[in-house]
Amino acid sequence: xxxxxxxxxxxxxxxxxxxxxxxxxxxxxxxxxxxxxxxxxxxxxxxxxxxxxxxxxxxxxxxxxxxxxxxxxxxxxxxxxxxxxxxxxxxxxxxxxxxxxxxxxxxxxxxxxxxxxxxxxxxxxxxxxxxxxxxxxxxxxxxxxxxxxxxxxxxxxxxxxxxxxxx
Numbered sequence: 001x002x003x004x005x006x007x008x009x010x011x012x013x014x015x016x017x018x019x020x021x022x023x024x025x026x027x028x029x030x031x032x033x034x035x036x037x038x039x040x041x042x043x044x045x046x047x048x049x050x051x052x053x054x055x056x057x058x059x060x061x062x063x064x065x066x067x068x069x070x071x072x073x074x075x076x077x078x079x080x081x082x083x084x085x086x087x088x089x090x091x092x093x094x095x096x097x098x099x100x101x102x103x104x105x106x107x108x109x110x111x112x113x114x115x116x117x118x119x120x121x122x123x124x125x126x127x128x129x130x131x132x133x134x135x136x137x138x139x140x141x142x143x144x145x146x147x148x149x150x151x152x153x154x155x156x157x158x159x160x161x162x163x164x165x166x167x
Contacts, residue, residue, distance in 0.1 A: 008074070
């Protein structure tokens with residue numbers, strides 16, 4: 001693990017390769033959340049935890065060149081006010097294996113949205129390729145017009161009843 005001079009930030013693996021996962025562990029923050037950012041990260045790492053220790057994960061940009069050093073800035077807040085910690089991060093080419101690499105403990109923060117959708121109905125639409133390719137047809141248009149007309153009649157009838165009661 002690599003540590004900042006004040007012992008507040010550790011990363012695992014200590015020298016990650018471009019495109020690799022990076023675990024972060026921050027000590028000394030009294031709050032429950034924080035953010036770690038760097039030009040080397042695909043996206044900032046959301047940190048969370050309790051008892052003065054925050055953890056999170058992110059991914060290193062795959063287009064970066066190895067053997068370069070990048071600055072990691074951690075910002076967290078707590079009872080003692082906002083705190084900012086900066087530490088260097090050096091990338092490797094990923095060819096050297098790192099035996100015994102330890103990952104920070106704690107719950108990882110998501111680094112990308114889940115590929116889901118349809119509210120649980122995606123499996124129903126998956127088999128109907130023809131419907132997705134053609135889109136709505138005349139039957140759909142007629143159904144929409146009938147429903148819109150029914151809604152208009154309901155508004156008119158209910159609106160008429162209301163005005164007779166209050167008038």
